[in-house]
Amino acid sequence: MTFGRDDVTYLTSDAGAAALAEIARYPLTDASRLADVAAIRDRFAERGTALIETTLLRRKAVTKLGELGDVSGWLFTDDALQQATAAPVARHRAARLAGAVVHDATCSIGTELAALRSTAAVVIGTDIDEVRLAMAHHNVPDVALCRADALHPVSRDAVVLLDPARRSGGRRRFDPRAYVPPLDGLLDVYRGRPTVVKCAPGIDFDAVRQLGFDGEIEVTSAGGSVREACLWSPELAEPGVRRRACVLDRDEVVTDADPDDCPAGPAGRWIVDPDGAIVRAGLVRHYAARHGLWQLDPDIAYLSGDHVPAGVRGFEVLDELPLREKVLRHALAQHDCGQLEILVRGVDVDPDALRRRLRPKGGSSLSLVITRIGSGPGERTSAFLCRPAAAVR
Structure with a gap:
């Protein structure tokens, strides 16, 4: 479903919280869903869809974001949860930004903010989507938030974290110029400032370089899967490193500054x-x-x-x-x-x-x-x- 501002207002009210607590008791499994949905809609009428969707998204979020803390009471949209950074990756990035002043200029529902608030010296969040920003206000109430367009900077002297949308209606966008905001526009607007840009893991590295990016490209895996590519501007990159692989499951980092003397030969044991x-x-x-x-x-x-x-x-x-x-x-x-x-x-x-x-x-x-x-x-x-x-x- 598409959440509106009115839905968020209801879900964060005392009545909405009570309704969500009641619906959390429904199993909503494949076997029970038809009966459960009918009962919920009979009980809550037009609010039923938002309540059901929120309950299901919260259950999905526990696996993906549980390491950030208790997310069982968070609010999400489906697209926002799909794009949200997995907790181990968000925590890894937050560790690299420890002690910095960080402005998450595409904060969405607040996933990165939840990781950063325990490491950054100061963290603020902005987003152009008023619904997601309202959800972030609920999810991370201790972080300063305001509505702003990432293509029009509103901060100074801060590391800018950017996570342009790569999905629309559940479908992925593969061309970085089709991201929202477009990657080329973001690189131009923030050129010369310390930035961290989250991208799809399959992004064409050569295409990124052709857009003028000259920092470090980090590829991160967790849980046995490649999660993302992240662009660290030269101000934040390790000297001499242009490519980095981080395997979070075993805390291993490999960079292109490491030796690469590797022969080829027949199979060993x-x-x-x-x-x-x-x-x-x-x-x-x-x-x-x-x-x-x-x-x-x-x-x-x-x-x-x-x-x-x-x-x-x-x-x-x-x-x-x-x-x-x-x-x-x-x-x-x-x-x-x-x-x-x-x-x-x-x-x-x-x-x-x-x-x-x-x-x-x-x-x-x-x-x-x-x-x-x-x-x-x-x-x-x-x-x-x-x-x-x-x-x-």
Whole structure:
């Protein structure tokens, strides 16, 4: 639904709070939803939709934002919650901004403000959307807020945090010039000021540089997924660093200032698939050099070695096979494989379709790592049959 200012006024009133407390007792599961919704609408009439939506969004928010504190009483819109920074990433950014005066110029419903208020010397928030700003007033009542357009600066002597909208009606915007506000406009308006701009993780780094950005691009992962790319202006970037990968799950940081002396060679005992943030930031060689690993191919992100870095899941190589289904099916039968994970890089293979054709039927679990090795006349496709291992501690 689309929330209005009147909805926020009601939801933050004593009557709205009491209604939300009552609706929180409804399960609203797939099995019960039709009956629950009918009962709620019969009880609360036209307010029922906003009450139901708020209840469901609060339940989703606990998983994503729970580390910021008690968000069970927050207000959200669906788009705002989808774009809200996951709590571990927000806390990481807040730590980098510790002690600074920070102006969140696209504060939305207040997620970044909730993280910053415990680290920044001073934090203020502004947003052009009056509904989201009203929700932020409710969510972070101890932070100074006002309505303003991010393209018209209202602060001085502050780090400006920007999170332009990359979704509309649940659909993603991939062109940074189609962000709201547009990324090129934000970079122009705040050029020469310390800024931090949150972007989609798939943003084209070259395109960002062509827009005149000359700072550090940080790619961050948490919970096994790449969460975002963040642009840190030169005033805030670490000297000599233009690309950074942060793997929050194991507190690992890799930058392009690290050594990248990484050879390529045949598979050793283990194959390692680096974290997505490291791959996305183009720091595979730097990560490999740090951990004494090598690449199977200079242009492919799979690494190999005789050990697995701590906290990383490895694939123990059992055999290297050609990508021929008859050969693969025979090998799977020999190893009594019934559950098969297929990982692919550099080769046009649909893992799900291949798995269906291979029809594994045994009792063990194996992994198949398929990759291109070499180029030109010597190019080949190899399939490594592996025993997956839990993350090494």
